[in-house]
Amino acid sequence: MKPAAFEHLRPDTADAVAGLLSPEAKVIAGGQSLGPMLNLRLARPARLVGLGAVASLRDIREENGMIVLGAAVSHARIEDGDSPVALPPMLRHVARGIAYRAVRNRGTIGGSLAHADPAADWIAALTALGAQIVLRSAAGTDRRVAMPGFVQGAYRTALGPDEIIAAVEVPAAMRDALWGYDKLCRKVGEFADAIGAVALHPASGHVRLVSGATGAGPLVLAEAGADLARSARHPGSPALRDALAAALPGTDPVKLRLLATALSRAIAKVLPA
Amino acid sequence: MTSGIGARVPRKEDARHLNGKAQFVGDIKIAGCWEAAFVRSPLAHARLRGIAKPAGFEDRVFTAEDMADLRPIRCESTLPSYKVSDYPALASGKVRHVGECIAICIAPTRAEAEDLAEAVAVDLEPLVPIAGIDTALGPDAPRVHEDWDDNLFLTTRHDGDLSGAKARAAVVIERSYETARQAMNPMEGKGVLAHWDHRADQLVVHTSTQVPHLIRTGLSDCLGLDQAQVRVIAPDVGGGFGYKCVLQPEELSVSWVARRTGRAIRWTEDRREHLTAGANTRQHRYKLTAYADGEGRLLGLDADIWVDVGAYSVWPFTACLEAAQAGGNLPGPYDLGAYACRTYSVATNKPGFTPYRGVARPGVCFAMELTLDAIARAVGKDPLEVRCLNLVQGAAMPYTNVTGKYYDSGDYPAAARAAGEMIGADTFRARKEAAAAEGRLIGLGYACFTEQSAHGTKVFAAWGLPMVPGYEQAMVKLAPSGAVEIRSGNHSFGQGLETTIAQVACDWLKLDISRVKVTMGDTGLTPYSTGAYASRGMVMAGGAVSKASEELARRLRLHGAHLLQCEPEETEIRDGAVWKGQASASFAEIADAWYLHPDRLPEDVDTAGLEVTEGYKPDIDTGLFTYATHAAIVEVDPESGRTQILDYVIFEDCGRRVNPMILEGQSYGGAAQGIGSALFEETLYDGAAQPLTSTLADYILPGPAELPHFRLGHSETPSPHSRHGIKGVGEGAAIAPAGAIVNAINDALAPLGAELTRIPATPHRVLGAILDASAAREAAE
Known part of the structure; x- marks a missing residue:
């Protein structure tokens, strides 16, 4: 279980990273997903472009009403609140539940998004928080893609062939959001069988009910969310089951029940069932 | 002496392990x-x-x-x-x-x-791949081995007469059970x-x-x-477990x-x-019919057992040890009137099968213990009472059971009652009702077993194996420095044998364990041993060290008496010396005389010297039976299917305990592996026999957060047939957890009408059983 040979480059600016991209290259940050795939030879890039020397990708700052997290910020820093600006409590809570501390020390928020494992935490949590992803191209231009649109399916994203994730932007208002997050795992630290994520910010009219670990990208339950915003009441587990069954036809009933349970429990942290 | 049998001595091997100084195959450097x-x-x-x-x-x-x-x-x-x-x-x-x-x-x-x-x-x-038992036994199945006329390595039969049991039975329980294929996952492969x-x-x-x-x-x-x-x-x-x-x-x-x-x-x-690609283990299928009277007393048991043993027979244990053991051990610690059983060792296109900690018994214990709970529910009695009714009673010992197992000593019902007391059986029903009032589902389950340990020559000969263990040998010698050296061809790979066999020597030679050097595992340096398996290390290697140490002690007193100018009978050994009254000759002085100053010894000195090799086996070949009852309380979350272990109790009797601390570690480790079997571990294959669980992200092992705080209780019934009354205990704790935990889950699920018969009891399976039961209720309404 040793990787095939590859060339390892460590440029020191984000633009230089984007400039080194090619179909034979792969970006590596913490390596917590890519590392095992290299060792299993499931990923066989000729060239690995490391982000470790790009200081700007580890910045956290606030600008234009957004909290901007560099793509190479580790889960552990978010968990610890190791940031010059206050982080939304939901971010810190979600970070704390990712895998194990050893993984969180190395793994990064941008790496998790780029990998887009359907059972991962960030794609669901950042969707609930209404985050947008900043993509930097080799030409040095940025574009922004809102969650959940960034994730296009299991392990598929909106990243272009010459783009890297530069940053994640979360509305600063989310510091005051009402939120709930629940995940069901076979054991502590494993990828989830079901995720429920909810964030409400009445003042800005933000409401997001998200079902994660569906097997594809995170699922936004818009109608149930709108009902919840109107009624300010927990929709109840049977209603959530029906909404999920309608949105995910063909899903095995046990999986549907797990998804409904996680979502119901996430909402119950905001509104009693 | 503090280092002898019964002392909680820290393990000799731990310093090197904890300091990263151990030497595994991967650490060895050869130019x-x-x-x-x-x-x-x-x-x-x-x-x-x-x-x-x-x-x-x-x-x-x-x-x-x-x-x-x-x-x-x-x-x-x-x-x-x-x-x-x-x-x-x-x-x-x-x-x-x-x-x-x-x-x-x-x-x-x-x-x-x-x-x-x-x-x-x-x-x-x-x-055409043969991915499982059904395909393998199908009428037109291709052959794993083309020169065979079917895909069966072996079939065995016990042909007991069940007619009386059938005629008298008030209750007939029929069940099918399945246990998952597993990989053993020692830390070091x-x-x-x-x-x-x-x-x-x-x-x-x-x-x-x-x-x-x-x-x-x-x-x-x-x-x-x-x-x-x-x-x-x-x-x-770095761990063996049979692998x-x-x-x-x-x-x-x-x-x-x-x-x-x-x-x-x-x-x-x-x-x-x-x-x-490594050897697999554990995958059994059962079809049982149990006959019981109205009190829940077992009258007879009829069983078919299939084991998916994969493609190849392993040397020396064959592909058939598992099924043969399953057929022989299914009655377990119970007094069973009549027994009929057929076993099938089925060849498939999967890696070969190797016996894993507990060998067959985790499967048979799971099947038997779920059946006992089903009987208890059918007759409306407490499962613990039904067990105590059926267990071999203390007064019946020694007892030969329906498959010819000779239970040497012990009181099985006493252990079951002690476990019930520790877990709070008498107040549990009230606790369960209180939980139900809060909408919580909790349940209590038991599992009892015997662990045949250190079984020897005749048993292995009867299994037809190419290797039959005989006398285990060990060498014990006094080194020139006065320290003691032990050489054993057995091996220590986590189970603490390096420490416990040294304790046996300390018991005879009355010296601190720091003065004992143990060498194992090297065929160039140690006497022949068939090795460490079948919970035999402590009994066999410990027994051989005991015999050799006893003889060395005799010779030390002989040499010491000469130095002290007295008769050997007047001397005693303590504190690393031979004493007569207030006068002593230290082991170092005795060694110095033999090795470097023989002029101090008489002309007719015993030339056998201070190096003793002895061979040992217990005075029966049928094994020494450790026994235990495990009891678990679980909570099942009906919305997620997740099982949480709230309390876990083990009450065990393994005869004389050589090092209670090491025994506790063995119990924790074994029970952790048993919990893996009960709730987590499963090697999955698709219909083309392609493995689906190829990383530890897919094959789920329990971690510290998934394990309960185990509570242990012990009694000591020394075996009359082994040195120091020791019985083996290395495998036992892995045997019972699946039975105890799934019985507890089924107790919790009983109000919902759901019953699990398959392990691991994953959230998916538990939730599936709940949804199926609910659908069946709705269909019936």
Whole structure:
């Protein structure tokens, strides 16, 4: 279980990273997903472009009403609140539940998004928080893609062939959001069988009910969310089951029940069932 | 003396382990050593039409064709109906499971060896894969071994007469049970490093094994070398559990290549190889019919047991030990009137099957204990009462059961009641009702078992195995410094034998354990032993050390008496010296006299000296039976299917406890593995027999957060048949958790009408059972 040979480059600016991209290259940050795939030879890039020397990708700052997290910020820093600006409590809570501390020390928020494992935490949590992803191209231009649109399916994203994730932007208002997050795992630290994520910010009219670990990208339950915003009441587990069954036809009933349970429990942290 | 039998002595081996100074196969450095990687089959069943070595690397890639002089692993058995299969080190003609070795590639580093392995082109013609028992036994099933007339390694029968039981039964319980296929996952996988030592004219093989002397025997047979030309060294070994008690095809290939090339060659199993290609274990299927009277007393049991043993028979335990043991052990600790059982060892296109901690008994205990709970529910009695009614009673000991097992000593109902008391059985129903009032589902479950340990010559001979253990030998000597050296051909790989056999010596020689040096695992330095398996190490190696230490003590008193100018009968041993009254001769002085100043000894001194080798086996071959009851309280979350263990109790009797602390560690570790079987671990295959659980992200092992705080209780009923009354205990705690936990889950689920009969009881299965029961209720309304 040793990787095939590859060339390892460590440029020191984000633009230089984007400039080194090619179909034979792969970006590596913490390596917590890519590392095992290299060792299993499931990923066989000729060239690995490391982000470790790009200081700007580890910045956290606030600008234009957004909290901007560099793509190479580790889960552990978010968990610890190791940031010059206050982080939304939901971010810190979600970070704390990712895998194990050893993984969180190395793994990064941008790496998790780029990998887009359907059972991962960030794609669901950042969707609930209404985050947008900043993509930097080799030409040095940025574009922004809102969650959940960034994730296009299991392990598929909106990243272009010459783009890297530069940053994640979360509305600063989310510091005051009402939120709930629940995940069901076979054991502590494993990828989830079901995720429920909810964030409400009445003042800005933000409401997001998200079902994660569906097997594809995170699922936004818009109608149930709108009902919840109107009624300010927990929709109840049977209603959530029906909404999920309608949105995910063909899903095995046990999986549907797990998804409904996680979502119901996430909402119950905001509104009693 | 504080270091003797019964003392909680810290383990001698822990300092090196905790300081990262242990030496495993992967740590050994030999100049010029190359690494090996295997080309493994991507298909479960295929004809091997050709292998093309990459151009320019023909001398670094070896196939079965190159190894024509290497004999396959061939496991004979004297059991009637047993079918012999050849297990070649490298596939020849056909591949029979995904991961089977096809070629071995060598290079200066493992990564380069893996590059080379990728460049080997293998031409395979797919054959219909046999992914499970049903396919294997189907009318037109292809054959795993084409010269056989079916896919059965072995069938066995117990033909008891059930007519009386059927006639008298007030309750008939029929159930089918299934236990998952598992991988054992020792922390260190297999590893082997072989080189030819020209000075010794020996092949020296470092390998991660529980049975170094057996591997030496097996290797020399297959390689065509005299045993004197093979030295096997098991260095530090990072867990065995049965995985490392058989001759491995990789041990053969690596040894052959080392001999052929003159290079030191190492292969280290990685986790993917372990999970997809290494030996599997545990997969059973049961169909049981139990007959009981209105009180819940078992009158008879009728059973069919299928074991999916994969493609090959392992040496020396064969593909059939598991099913034979399952048939023999199903009645467990219970007094069963009549018993009929048929077992089937079924060949499939999966890796071969190796006995794992508990050998068959985790499966039979699960099946039997769920059946007892079903009987208790049917007659409306408490499951603990039904168990106490059916267990072999203390007054009946010694007792020979319906399959001929000789239970040497103990009080099984007392252990069951003690576990019930520890878990709070008398107040549990009230606790359960209170939880129900809060909408919570909790349940209590029990499982009882016996653990046959250190069974010997006659039992193994009856199993028809190619290897029959006899007298275990150990050497104990007084070194010139006055320290004591022990040499044993058994091995210590986590179970603490390095410490506990030293404690036995300390018991006789009355010295601190720091003065005892233990050498194990090296065939060049130790007397022959068949090794560590079947919970035999403590009884057998401990017994041999005890006998040798007793004799050494006698000789020390003889020499000491001469130095003290008295009769040996007037002396005693304490504090590392021989004493007469206030006068003493230290062990160092006695050693100095024998080794360096023989002028101080009389002319007629006993020339046997201060080095003693003794052989030992208990005075019965039928084994010493440790026994225990486990009790678990669980909470089941009906919305997620998740099971949480709220309390877990083990009440155990393993005879005399040599080191209670090590015993507790064995209990925790075994129970943790049992919880893995109960709730988490499952090696999955698809319909083409392709493994689906190839990393630890797919094969879920319990971690610290999933394990309860175990509470232990003990009684000590010394065996009348072993030295010091010791019984083996290494396997026991892994046997009962699935039975206890799933009984507790079923107790919790009873109000919902759901019952589980399959492990692991994953959230998916528990939730599925709840949804099915709910659908069935709705359909009935």
